[in-house]
Amino acid sequence: MSHLLRTSRLFAWLILTGLSTAVIITSGFYLYLRPGLPPVEQLLDIKLQTPLRVYSEDSKLIAEFGEKRRAPITIEQIPTIQLQAFMAAEDSRFYEHFGVDIKGLARAAIELVSTGSIQSGGSTITMQVAKNYFLSRDRTFIRKFNEILLALQIERELNKNRILELYLNKIYLGNRAYGIAAAAQVYYNKPVAELSLAQMAMLAGLPKAPSAYNPLANPDRARIRRDWILGRMRDLGFITDDAYELAVSAPLTASYNATETEVDADFVAEMARSEMVRRFGEEAYTDGYSVTLTVDSVKQQTATDALQNGLEAYDRRHGFRGPIGQIDxxxxxxxxxxDLVLNYPRVESLIPALVTSVDDENLVTSVYARGIGEATMAFETMTWARRYKTEDLTGPEPEKPSEVVSAGDVIYVHAAAETGSEETGTEEALPAVSLAQVPRAEGALISLDTDTGAIEALAGGYSFGQSKYNRAIQAKRQPGSTFKPFLYLTALENGMTPATIYNDAPIVFDDSELETAWRPQNSSGQFYGPTRLREALYRSRNIVSIRLLRDVGIQTTLDYLKQLKIPVENMPDNLSLSLGSGQLSPMELARGLAVIANGGYDVQPYLIDRIQDVKGEILYQAPKTVLCDKDCDQITAGTSEPENRQENDAKQETRVMRRLADERSVYILHSMMRDVIRLGTGRRARALGREDIAGKTGTTNEQKDTWFAGFNHEIATTTWVGFDQPAPLGRREFGASTALPIWIDYMKVALSGTPAAMMPRPNGIVNIRINPETGKRARPGEDGVFEVFKEEDAPAPLPPESESDGNGNSSGDDLSRQIF
Structure with a gap:
């Protein structure tokens, strides 16, 4: 009996010694590791790596920047059955343990002893949160012990739902998807709340091994894992037998769904990205900012399409340059x-295709188009393809397909809107494509809200994928005759009127810096004699502009340009200034045009309307614009509370836009520029059927730059077409044939459904009937036209008949000074 007692005491002491040793060792580990553990409070302020997202003004996704796809959501947004799926897969006793599951750790220890290697970590969801947020992924005992200690701290600091929410937003689920919301989008193109039970179980199976159980890479293993989780859910009482049977019989429906942008606006997306990096550094890509731009999705898409279509139309007029490749x-x-077309990239809507056969008899060409497969190309889509020789010279129109392409040619094609042909004789018609090529010419389009300066649409070239160079804001080009409205506005501000007459006659200038004298001409090469300024503008008469600048003064004009805040650094200080020989970017020209369009107020173009953080709180709000005529300093340039904003959102500043030009002069210029559409070089724009539009074409020497700048009182849009390295576009190409069609295609949509927007008539304006030949008041019974004047610049009242020469001129007038 005493022997049994002694033995029992020995075992008791051994157990106590073992426990004491374990406690001492554990305490030692804790004391050693505890100082190096991060505080759990960091979890409350943790910033999940969430991409930068850029949206249009009407909340359409334009772009997403960042390595990791993530869309953090709250636990309230996740269905309970989805939470149960993850618990069944990862930690069924999550709501019961204190952060560490003793049973799970014991199981892991037994597996280690029996197999000699780590089979499972015995980790709880809380331990995985500790690992994912704070620790490395090394499979070591030290890391595991740190994981346990952190899990215990986390459980003390946070409630279970918060821990589960952190876990579901952090986990990696394959295909760059971090968090459950991103995974639901990537694999099923749905929000989490719309997933089926089978899909929920599939996502719950991914954390164990995102590559091994990925339904896209390993569908069979993914199905096995999914069905095992469904079985666990049934055994745990999360789902019924019927729900289980229905879910395990469901087919695999996962597919890769990249984040789809809703607007083709790469150039404005890059502008927004660049500005965000300037403001926030590299954190712009990871801190979950949302940027809402000023661009309207419909207008922006229209701008992109209009520019691409216009450049392609120009390119077709100058012939086909041949295939982009040849296969032997x-x-x-x-x-x-x-395989053969894989090496050729797609360019916007242009698809690389391999010509497989050419049938001259049936006028049909067979091709294999990348992403489409076998297709047919009717000869009607190839008749434009005269052989290119120079910008001014092409070959004859082709008469059969073999004159354009041959078998083995690699070309670009457009997918046709309608596919197939009833003449193929096949039960299933092949898709139809049409011949295309990547344009060599480039272009830009900028559209501004004239009151606020908000950029409503911007396209900086044919393809951002081909060239990141944003011609809308970076290219410095000669504006040609689109500069003339600024010259004419200067003249109107200095006493000239639309009825002032100048002689459109040859003029020669000697210049010591030139080898020959300068003999400027009109674009037609003809001269038209005495011409009123109104007609000179809408007919774009160069000689009149030169004479006008000479009278107004070069320095006076440059000073007035500075007043309008138009850059003059690249403007010449000679008479060629009148012909637009300086340099402006399309954006700078568009901004100046907007000043004219809005009645003479300053305009500051801007793209970003607001910036929000990952929680939706507004960090920046674009200033509210106030147009001001006088006493502008009394307007508070401070802040005002935006409507319908959260209490702690950024307050909205006020931006005061001062008057830069006399409203009467601007009103008269509007009238003159509407005649450019009604009677002059912009007549094509009459197709819009609107009386409120005005504008000006522009073409530089040798047709190297072509423009159209047009507006109504609310929207101003400028288009430019040219080569990146200035070269002639062709002798028959002008602003009216290249840039204006693009402008029309855009404005047709931008103005659709909007009422006419004309500048209100200011005080101090009079309408007077004049003799169009002399610019003087018309006498009763004399042919005349009505003209608009500032009161102080109106033609003098008619003298008595006895003091007149019979032509409406008083004896003291010297008309020759104006003419010669």
């Missing part, structure tokens, strides 16, 4: 067409 007959016979 042996390669063509021995390799799959799908």
């Amino acid at each position: 007959p042996d390669t063509l016979a021995n390799r799959e067409p799908s």
